[in-house]
Amino acid sequence: MSYLALVTNNFDEVSHFYETSLGFPIVEQWDREHGRGHRFDIGGMRLEILDNARERHPLWVFYPSERFQIVVEVSDIEAAHERIAVSAPKPEATSWGATLFQVRDPDGVPVTFLQWNEGGAA
CATH class of the missing domain: 3.10.180.10 (2,3-Dihydroxybiphenyl 1,2-Dioxygenase, domain 1)
Incomplete structure (x- = not known):
């Protein structure tokens, strides 16, 4: 597996949590008209956070279940x-x-x- 991508409607808050609260470094970031994201190193694995509000076709984002962590x-x-x-x-x-x-x-x-x-x- 290369990385895990999470889409959020709370991009700034979620990115701040992973970078500042948990201390994971951003290894890549982008900010375009139709896409904004941060990719973090979470100890050898990458975690990508995507701003749903910037997506050309926003996804239906729901509260996560206990199916994954x-x-x-x-x-x-x-x-x-x-x-x-x-x-x-x-x-x-x-x-x-x-x-x-x-x-x-x-x-x-x-x-x-x-x-x-x-x-x-x-």
């Missing part, structure tokens, strides 16, 4: 928790070999930070 694997869950600039629950160990915490972006998309524990899946 963005998962960011980290080597130090405590450091990741300290680094982000949004309120997040404390990391918790799972029964399946990981420690994680989850936040939601301004559109409600779940973003899970996950560290595999010794003996957990990789």
Whole structure:
């Protein structure tokens, strides 16, 4: 997979969340009459945020379901928790070999930070 693209009606707020609140760098951006977007590096994977208001044919954007989430694997869950600039629950160990915490972006998309524990899946 090359990257994940999310279309939003809240472009400025969502972009600010990923860049400033979560600290993911913008690696590419564009601002044209019929398209505006930011592409972020989220730890080796790319996340593209597209401004639905600028699309030539805007999409019907609905509240996200629980069918997908963005998962960011980290080597130090405590450091990741300290680094982000949004309120997040404390990391918790799972029964399946990981420690994680989850936040939601301004559109409600779940973003899970996950560290595999010794003996957990990789």
